[in-house]
Amino acid sequence: MIKNVNSFEQLRDICEFKNKHIWEYAIEREAELAEVTTEEMRTTVKKSLDAMKDAIKSGLNSKEMSISGMCGDDCYRLQKRFAVRGALFGKLFEKITAYALATIEENLRMGKIVACPTAGSCAIVPSVLIAASEELNIPEEEQINALVTAGEIGRIISNKVALAGAVAGCQAECGVASAMSAGALCQILGGTNDQIFNAVALAMKNLLGLTCDPVCGLVEIPCVKRNPFLAIHAVTAAELALADIKSKIPLDEVIDALEQTGKLMSPTLKESSQAGLAKTKTAIELEKKFLNRL
Amino acid sequence: MRQSSIIDIISPIMAGPSSSHTAGAVRLGLMARNVYDAPVKKITFRLYNSYALTGKGHGTDKGLLAGILGLGVDDTRIKNIFDSELARQIDYKFEYKEDFNRHPNAVDFIFDGNLTMKVSGDSIGAGEIVITAIDNFSVNLTGKYNTILLVYKDVPGMISRVTKLIDVNIATLQCDRYAKGDDASMCICLDGEADKQIIDTISSFDDVYMVRYIKKLEN
Numbered sequence: 255m256i257k258n259v260n261s262f263e264q265l266r267d268i269c270e271f272k273n274k275h276i277w278e279y280a281i282e283r284e285a286e287l288a289e290v291t292t293e294e295m296r297t298t299v300k301k302s303l304d305a306m307k308d309a310i311k312s313g314l315n316s317k318e319m320s321i322s323g324m325c326g327d328d329c330y331r332l333q334k335r336f337a338v339r340g341a342l343f344g345k346l347f348e349k350i351t352a353y354a355l356a357t358i359e360e361n362l363r364m365g366k367i368v369a370c371p372t373a374g375s376c377a378i379v380p381s382v383l384i385a386a387s388e389e390l391n392i393p394e395e396e397q398i399n400a401l402v403t404a405g406e407i408g409r410i411i412s413n414k415v416a417l418a419g420a421v422a423g424c425q426a427e428c429g430v431a432s433a434m435s436a437g438a439l440c441q442i443l444g445g446t447n448d449q450i451f452n453a454v455a456l457a458m459k460n461l462l463g464l465t466c467d468p469v470c471g472l473v474e475i476p477c478v479k480r481n482p483f484l485a486i487h488a489v490t491a492a493e494l495a496l497a498d499i500k501s502k503i504p505l506d507e508v509i510d511a512l513e514q515t516g517k518l519m520s521p522t523l524k525e526s527s528q529a530g531l532a533k534t535k536t537a538i539e540l541e542k543k544f545l546n547r548l
Numbered sequence: 549m550r551q552s553s554i555i556d557i558i559s560p561i562m563a564g565p566s567s568s569h570t571a572g573a574v575r576l577g578l579m580a581r582n583v584y585d586a587p588v589k590k591i592t593f594r595l596y597n598s599y600a601l602t603g604k605g606h607g608t609d610k611g612l613l614a615g616i617l618g619l620g621v622d623d624t625r626i627k628n629i630f631d632s633e634l635a636r637q638i639d640y641k642f643e644y645k646e647d648f649n650r651h652p653n654a655v656d657f658i659f660d661g662n663l664t665m666k667v668s669g670d671s672i673g674a675g676e677i678v679i680t681a682i683d684n685f686s687v688n689l690t691g692k693y694n695t696i697l698l699v700y701k702d703v704p705g706m707i708s709r710v711t712k713l714i715d716v717n718i719a720t721l722q723c724d725r726y727a728k729g730d731d732a733s734m735c736i737c738l739d740g741e742a743d744k745q746i747i748d749t750i751s752s753f754d755d756v757y758m759v760r761y762i763k764k765l766e767n
Contacts, residue, residue: 258551284554298555305561305622320565322605361564364607364627371557372674373567405554413552418568418673420652434557471602473565544605
C-alpha cells in the first residue's frame with residue numbers, strides 16, 4: 255500500500271523522516287504507484303522536459319498569429335528590443351521573459367507544448383526552469399529533479415483545488431504554475447525542503463484572488479502576457495525564501511485560502527468571460543470582430 | 549479517492565491552445581472512434597455551450613476531427629487537419645447548440661453509415677474527459693483503463709458469466725438498463741489487459757448484442 259501524501263505537512267514530515275529531498279521521495283512514490291522503476295519514471299519526466307525545450311526553440315523563431323489574429327508576435331518584439339538594448343535585470347531576465355512568451359505563443363498557434371499544469375499557464379515552469387538551468391549550467395539530471403519538485407507541488411495543491419480557471423480562477427492555473435516554478439527554482443539553487451515550501455507559499459500568497467476573464471473566451475488576452483509576469487514573480491519568491499524569509503502563514507493554510515477564494519470568486523470571473531477584462535468596451539469590440547472572422 | 553500523480557501535472561505534451569478545448573477534444577474523438585470501432589464514413593459533431601461558443605478559436609473542431617481520424621493530442625497535423633488527405637476521406641459536419649442541461653464542454657458524435665451510433669462526452673478540465681453515453685445508455689469511460697463494454701439483454705446471471713472470464717483485476721464495474729428484461733449495458737474497467745479470446749467468448753454469448761474492447765488512451 256502506497257502512503258497517500260495529500261498535504262505539504264505530510265510531505266515535509268515524510269521527507270524529514272526518510273531524510274530525503276522532495277524530488278527523491280516524489281519520484282520513488284510515483285514509480286511505485288505506476289509500477290515502474292525510478293529510472294523509467296525519470297525518462298517519462300524527461301520527455302516533458304524535452305518537449306518544453308522544443309516549444310521554446312520553435313516559439314523563439316516564429317511570429318505567426320493565432321486563429322483569432324489577436325496575439326502571436328510579442329516574443330519577436332521582445333527579442334528585437336533585447337538585441338538592441340539588454341534587459342535592466344540582465345541575461346537571465348531576458349531569457350525567462352523571452353522563453354515564456356515563446357512558449358505561450360507557440361501554444362496559441364496550436365504548436366506543441368506541455369500543459370504544466372494547464373495549457374494557458376504552460377510557459378511559466380519551462381521559462382524559469384530552462385532559462386535558469388542554461389545560465390547556471392545546471393546538468394540535465396538536476397533539471398529533471400527540479401521538474402519533479404514542481405510536479406509534486408502541483409500534485410499536492412491539486413488534491414485540494416482543481417487546477418482549472420473554470421473552477422477556481424487563474425490563481426489555480428498561472429498562480430499555481432508560478433508557485434511550482436518558485437519551488438523548482440529553489441531546488442535548482444540548492445534550497446532546503448523548508449526553503450522550497452516557503453518559496454511556494456510566498457509565490458502563492460501574492461497571487462490569491464487572480465481571476466480568469468479571457469477576452470473572447472480564448473487563451474490569449476490576458477493569458478499571454480501573464481505568463482512572463484508570473485515567471486518573474488516566481489524568481490522573487492525563490493530569492494526571498496533562500497534568504498530564509500518565511501511565510502508567516504504555513505503553506506497548507508495558504509492552499510486552504512486558495513481553495514476558499516476560488517469558491518467565493520464570482521462564476522462571472524471563472525473562465526466564463528462574463529465580467530472583468532472580458533467585458534470591457536474594447537473586449538466587446540474585439541469579440542464582434544473575432545466572431546465576424548469565423 | 550484515486551491517488552494523484554505528478555505526471556498529470558507535468559503533462560500532456562499537446563498541441564495548444566487549451567487542454568479542455570483542444571487536447572480534451574482530441575481525446576474525446578479518440579475514445580468515440582474506439583467505441584464505434586468501424587470505418588467512419590459519415591459523422592456529425594454536435595458541440596454544446598462553451599465548446600460551441602469558443603470552440604473555433606481553440607481549434608476544438610479540428611481536435612474532434614483529428615481524434616476521430618486517430619491522431620494523438622501531440623500531433624502537429626491537428627492544426628491543418630481540414631486540409632489533410634485523411635479528412636477528405638470522410639464526410640463530416642459540425643453543429644452548434646446551447647443546452648444548459650449539458651456540461652459546458654459537451655459533444656455528441658453522431659455516426660452515420662452501415663452502423664449508426666451516438667456517442668456523447670464531456671471535457672471535464674485539464675485534458676481529462678469522460679464518455680457519458682452511448683446511444684441512450686449512460687456509461688462512464690475516462691480513457692484511463694482498458695475497458696470492456698457490452699450491450700445485452702437484461703437476463704439473470706449475465707454479470708457473473710462475463711466477469712468469471714476475466715482473469716485480471718476489475719477496477720470498476722458499471723451497469724445500466726432501459727427496464728427489467730430490456731436492453732442493458734455493462735462497462736468493465738480493467739487494471740490490466742483482456743485477451744482477444746475473452747472478448748470473442750463474450751461476443752458468442754446468447755443475449756449479447758455488442759461487445760467492444762476499448763483500450764486506454766496513451767497520452
